[in-house]
Amino acid sequence: MKIYKAKDYNDMSRKAANIVSAQIIMKPNCVLGLATGSSPIGTYEQLVQWYEKGDLDFSEVTSVNLDEYKGLTEENDQSYRYFMEKYLFSKVNINKDQTFLPNGMAEDEQKECEKYDALIHSLGGIDLQLLGIGHNGHIGFNEPDQAFEKQTHCVALQESTIQANKRFFSSIDEVPKYAYTMGIKTIMQSKKILVIVSGEEKAEIVKKAFFGPVTPSVPASILQMHNDVILVGDEAALSKIDI
Ligand code: GLP
Numbered sequence: 001m002k003i004y005k006a007k008d009y010n011d012m013s014r015k016a017a018n019i020v021s022a023q024i025i026m027k028p029n030c031v032l033g034l035a036t037g038s039s040p041i042g043t044y045e046q047l048v049q050w051y052e053k054g055d056l057d058f059s060e061v062t063s064v065n066l067d068e069y070k071g072l073t074e075e076n077d078q079s080y081r082y083f084m085e086k087y088l089f090s091k092v093n094i095n096k097d098q099t100f101l102p103n104g105m106a107e108d109e110q111k112e113c114e115k116y117d118a119l120i121h122s123l124g125g126i127d128l129q130l131l132g133i134g135h136n137g138h139i140g141f142n143e144p145d146q147a148f149e150k151q152t153h154c155v156a157l158q159e160s161t162i163q164a165n166k167r168f169f170s171s172i173d174e175v176p177k178y179a180y181t182m183g184i185k186t187i188m189q190s191k192k193i194l195v196i197v198s199g200e201e202k203a204e205i206v207k208k209a210f211f212g213p214v215t216p217s218v219p220a221s222i223l224q225m226h227n228d229v230i231l232v233g234d235e236a237a238l239s240k241i242d243i
Contacts, residue, residue, distance in 0.1 A: 001210065001223075001224070001229045001230070001231060002229070002230045002231070003230075003231045003232075003233070003238070003241075003243050004230065004231070004232045004233075005233065005234075005235060005238050005243060006232060006233065006234045006235070007234065007235060008198075008234050008235070009042055009198045009199075009234055010042060011234065012042070012196055012197075012198050012232050012233060012234045013041075013042025013043045013045065013046050013196075014042075014046050015232045016040075016043040016046075016130070016194060016196045016232045017042075017043045017046035017047050017050070019128075019194050019230060019232070020032070020043065020047060020128065020130065020194070021047060021050055021055070021056055023127060023128040023192070024056060024057070024058065024061060025056075027127060028057065028059075028060045028061070029060040029061070029062070030061060030062075030127040030128065031061075031062045031063070031064065031120075031123045031124065031125065031126050031127050032061055032062070032063045032064075032126070032127065032128055032129075032130070033063075033064055033065070033066065033126040033128065033129030033130060033131075033182075033187070033190055034063050034064070034065045034066070034084065034088070034130055035065070035066050035130045035131055035132050035140075036065070036066075036067070036080045036083045036084065036132075037132045038132075038198075039132035039133075039196045039197065039198055040087075040130055040132060040196060041087055043130070043196065044087040044088045045087070047088065047092070048087075048088065048091040048092060051091070051092045051093070056092070057093065058092040058093050058094040059093050059094070059095065061094055061095075061098065062098040062099075062100075062123055063084075063094065063098065063099045063100065064100045064101075064116075064119070064120055064123065064126060064182075065080055065084060065099075065100065065101040065102075066129075066131070066139075066140035066141075066181060066182050066187070067080060067101075067102065067140045067141045067179055067180060067181040067182065068080045068081065068101045068102040068103070068104045068179060068180050069104050069176040069178075069179045069180075070104050070109075070154060070176055070178040070179055070180060071104060071105070071176050071178070072104045072105075072176060073104070073105055074104075074105075078168055078169060078174075079104060080101055081101050081104075084099065084101065100116075100119060102116050102152065102180035102181075103180075104176075104179075104180065109154045112152075112154075112180065113151060113152040113153055113154065113180065114152075116152040116180070116182070117151050117152045117183075117186065120182070120186055125189050125190065125191065126186075126189070126190040126191065127190070127191050127192065128190065128191070128192045128193075128194060129187060129190035129192070129193045129194070130194050130196070131187070131193060131194065131195045131196070131220075131223075132195075132196060132197070133195065133197055133202060133205055133206070133209060133220045134161060134164065134205075135160060135164055135201065135202070135205055136158060136160050136161065136205070136218075137205050137208060137209055137217075137218035137219050137220045137221065138158075138161065138219050138220070139184075139187060139219050139220045139223070140181040140182050140187065141155050141157065141161070141179040141180075141181035142155070142181055142183065142184055142187075142219040143155055143156075143157065143158045143161065143219070144158070144216065144217045144218065144219060145216050145217070145219070146216060147216050148183075148184040148185075148216045148219070148222060149183045149184060150183045150184060150185035150186075151183040151185060151186065152180060152181065152182050152183055152186065153180070153181065153183055154178055154179070154180050155178065155179055155180075155181055156177060156178055157175075157176070157177055157178065157179060162175045162177070184219065184222055188222060188223075188225070188226055190226075191228065192228045192229075192230070193223060193226055193228065193229045193230070194229075194230050194232065195220075195223065195229065195230070195231045195232070195233075196232050196233070197231070197232075197233040197234070197237040197238075198233065198234045198236070198237050199234070199236050199237055200236040200237070200239065202233075202236075202237040203236065203237055203238070203239045203240040204240060205218070205220070206231075206233060206237055206238060206240065206241060207240040207241050208221065209221050209223065209224075210223070210224060210231065210241065211241060
């Protein structure tokens with residue numbers, strides 16, 4: 001694993017955007033695995049700036065997102081589709097038909113999961129997966145559990161995740177209780193994984209995930225088994241590890 005220490009959130013975002021842009025330049029028709037949450041916003045903003053300067057071309061890129069809330073329409077401003085449109089898709093020349101997220105409104109849960117796995121498979125897998133980490137060590141919405149869930153699945157969100165995400169909703173009752181997420185196997189099959197972490201409140205989980213035992217009770221710990229992981233964190237998030 002390569003670890004890059006950044007000064008702060010902006011520096012982390014620039015470093016991460018550099019890695020994503022290198023991927024796009026090296027392989028213009030790459031498959032990017034994308035993430036939501038507050039961690040990647042700065043990365044997307046930096047990528048948009050470089051696109052506007054003419055340094056980046058998304059026209060051949062395909063994207064697959066990690067997860068989506070169950071029960072939210074694409075137009076709902078808390079859906080991850082809406083987030084992606086807002087921060088990235090509407091601002092660059094990516095082909096909208098080549099941007100994918102699980103469909104939170106799908107009628108048949110099982111079919112939707114199978115469809116998403118088949119889609120990723122048909123794309124030849126993910127070249128670069130961008131990942132944030134939840135406070136409880138979740139990646140995508142793979143919550144701490146007894147075992148690693150391999151495939152795309154629908155998951156009941158843990159109370160701590162609902163609490164952490166309530167800041168985006170007007171009341172806690174509006175936070176969806178279920179979400180679709182790519183499974184651990186799919187994430188682990190990405191050719192390269194870029195993890196971004198910022199802030200002191202992530203310092204403990206960073207230590208556990210990357211230097212503690214590999215266990216499904218800390219889903220991100222499985223990343224220790226991947227041979228091409230880059231961790232970009234700011235000083236606060238990396239403050240509990242020796243590098
Ligand atoms: C959400 C997302 C994750 C994300 C995590 C951390 O639950 N499903 O993909 O990594 O939150 O979010 P943040 O970056 O806001 O700390």
